[in-house]
Amino acid sequence: MPELPEVETLRLGLEKYLVGHKIEKIEIKVPNLFHGEPKNVTHAKIEGVRRFGKGLVIDLSNGHSLAIHVKLTGQLIFRDASTKNEPLSKKVGEDLPGKFTHVIFTLDKGAILYYNDIRRFGWIKVVATDDLNSIPFFKDMGPEPPVAKVQKGRAVLDFKKFSEILSRANVPVKVTIMDQKRIGGIGNIYANDSLFMARIDPRRKGKDLSEAEKKRLYDAIEKSLRKGLKYGGASELNFVDALGQDGGYQNHMLVYGKKGEPCPNCGKKILRIMIGGRGTFFCPACQS
DNA sequence: ACCTAAACCTGGGCGC
DNA sequence: TGCGCCCAGGTTTAGG
Numbered sequence: 001m002p003e004l005p006e007v008e009t010l011r012l013g014l015e016k017y018l019v020g021h022k023i024e025k026i027e028i029k030v031p032n033l034f035h036g037e038p039k040n041v042t043h044a045k046i047e048g049v050r051r052f053g054k055g056l057v058i059d060l061s062n063g064h065s066l067a068i069h070v071k072l073t074g075q076l077i078f079r080d081a082s083t084k085n086e087p088l089s090k091k092v093g094e095d096l097p098g099k100f101t102h103v104i105f106t107l108d109k110g111a112i113l114y115y116n117d118i119r120r121f122g123w124i125k126v127v128a129t130d131d132l133n134s135i136p137f138f139k140d141m142g143p144e145p146p147v148a149k150v151q152k153g154r155a156v157l158d159f160k161k162f163s164e165i166l167s168r169a170n171v172p173v174k175v176t177i178m179d180q181k182r183i184g185g186i187g188n189i190y191a192n193d194s195l196f197m198a199r200i201d202p203r204r205k206g207k208d209l210s211e212a213e214k215k216r217l218y219d220a221i222e223k224s225l226r227k228g229l230k231y232g233g234a235s236e237l238n239f240v241d242a243l244g245q246d247g248g249y250q251n252h253m254l255v256y257g258k259k260g261e262p263c264p265n266c267g268k269k270i271l272r273i274m275i276g277g278r279g280t281f282f283c284p285a286c287q288s
Numbered sequence: 289a290c291c292t293a294a295a296c297c298t299g300g301g302c303g304c
Numbered sequence: 305t306g307c308g309c310c311c312a313g314g315t316t317t318a319g320g
Contacts, residue, residue: 001312001313001314002314003314054314054315069314069315070314071313071314071315072297072312072313072314073297073298073299073313100298117297118297118298118299119296119297119298119299119313120296120297120298121296121297121313121314121315122314136316137315137316170290170291171290171291171292175291178314180314180315187313187314188312188313188314237312237313276292276293277292277293277294277313278312278313278314279311279312279313
């Protein structure tokens with residue numbers, strides 16, 4: 001779902017369309033997902049959009065920022081004066097606003113930013129721009145793979161760090177690479193596909209991998225994240241970009257969601273097991 | 289300190 | 305038809 005490639009795709013669109021707009025009004029229909037003072041956001045100008053792992057930060061001219069996590073089903077959709085009558089997205093909220101539109105930002109020049117979220121797992125927090133670390137999610141995030149712009153002050157995951165992280169991990173390697181405190185940005189889709197690409201059994205413990213296997217996995221993670229970015233993210237659930245458009249990676253996934261289908265490499269059936277409480281797809285013949 | 293599993297929430301798919 | 309059940313997964317939290 002929204003993992004690094006999806007959130008970066010969203011960020012690119014938001015940066016393109018939001019920067020320069022002023023926020024004139026906020027309507028909060030579901031208070032539970034909005035934290036902080038709305039008054040610290042209104043009348044401010046949007047200056048930039050940053051991404052940290054799967055987290056987004058919209059920076060404002062008044063020293064405050066909107067820190068946002070869309071979790072599984074959150075969407076941020078931009079409409080301007082000429083597109084404001086278009087449906088929000090094919091998947092959620094055909095109406096304007098839709099049943100799942102929980103926050104509406106009215107911008108200047110007739111533009112609008114909608115926050116939709118079917119499952120309401122996501123959050124929007126108003127925070128001082130220089131105090132992002134007051135949010136544990138940002139404070140505790142591990143280094144992220146260098147496949148898109150890594151923000152100032154954030155560590156980049158190079159191979160040496162990656163190798164050290166795996167060497168300490170006494171849990172299945174899939175759990176380790178998905179742990180945002182250890183590595184930022186990888187979720188279930190790209191974890192499954194990266195492990196398949198690297199031909200590593202997701203159940204193995206990180207500390208048991210050889211240096212050569214770790215290198216294969218490091219390279220595979222970069223490759224699958226870049227592939228996700230190239231296709232504009234995966235939209236098999238509710239992900240859409242800043243204009244409400246689907247990504248394309250769901251048509252290029254290697255093993256994720258393919259239980260019972262033939263392995264793209266050897267033709268044997270893809271298995272599905274649970275690891276760390278999450279569905280895990282792999283080829284029992286190719287991944288050892 | 290480290291690890292596991294449940295909780296959060298709701299649409300969609302399945303069996304009956 | 306439609307009801308009940310289970311499943312999906314990013315993060316947090318509670319418990320071992």
